[in-house]
């Protein structure tokens with residue numbers, strides 16, 4: 105057995121050290137984790153092997169983490185909300201309890217079955233905004249294609265727990281045709297998000313068929329893809345994949361890093377491959393209790409993201425979805441984090457804190473209060489250090505002020 109510190113976990117290999125690949129450089133994760141898997145590096149670096157060897161059951165989890173003290177409830181939780189953890193992501197686990205962020209985001213917990221009554225399976229009302237199966241149309245200029253119900257890893261905090269992993273399938277040809285017909289007949293849709301599940305779990309020909317079909321609609325200006333594979337399955341970002349994607353520009357990718365421990369040489373290299381294909385990357389973090397609801401952790405995450413050329417885009421308040429109550433934080437905590445970041449890191453590294461309002465009311469951005477007073481002739485503001493300043497309004501007012509403007 106050899107300690108292969110490329111992932112920080114124990115990846116036992118059959119090969120002599122000289123043949124092991126690229127992985128002895130996880131600077132912030134020198135310590136070996138409890139994950140055990142004996143596999144040649146060549147397989148380890150193959151995304152298909154990673155997918156085939158996901159941890160899908162509690163007995164498998166115990167096999168890979170012999171030291172794990174497993175509650176008997178976990179089988180029940182996993183039967184309600186499926187589990188899948190790639191060997192790569194499992195190898196990032198350092199402690200076998202919820203004090204470990206990767207463990208907490210990937211291993212089922214009994215708390216998932218303790219729901220207050222105001223939670224629902226579909227708090228954003230997506231099912232009601234599906235003009236055709238597999239397409240959510242919530243905003244006039246945007247639509248979301250649910251390309252698959254499969255993900256490489258089933259995040260315990262997922263907002264689509266009702267579909268992710270329920271049965272691992274993807275949209276068929278007739279479903280795709282109906283989706284494309286709808287987009288074609290709705291020219292107000294300029295921006296199509298291909299999501300799921302995780303579309304990068306699909307074979308490349310199926311993925312290309314979906315992207316090419318959407319791109320064939322002249323009124324679609326941009327395509328965005330939502331994927332967590334750079335975080336949980338970075339091996340998926342192959343040169344074959346990026347060569348295919350770059351044919352369909354303008355194309356953007358949003359990924360989902362939640363904690364700095366997810367920033368590894370492998371995930372950084374995956375993001376670099378995407379950026380090098382000319383695809384801008386954004387990141388959507390979910391604010392999670394006990395995982396990243398700490399200003400210093402969020403600062404480290406945001407700084408790490410921009411170092412990888414990934415723009416922190418949204419910081420989401422956890423949705424009111426069944427099975428995630430134990431991850432929810434008070435709104436106040438998100439505002440405290442935003443207050444902490446502003447003035448400390450570049451605006452480029454600061455995401456927009458949003459609540460995706462229940463009942464399909466859309467995203468509402470939340471900011472600390474920077475306007476102290478608003479008068480016709482001046483507005484009193486305060487900066488990140490709480491210094492107050494008066495900003496004089498233009499003497500001529502503005503036409504939008506109407507008849508009560510100072511000029512009128």
Ligand code: SF4
Nearest residue numbers: 255258259262301332
């Ligand atoms: S990758 Fe996205 S869709 Fe899949 S389980 Fe995680 S949050 Fe949900």
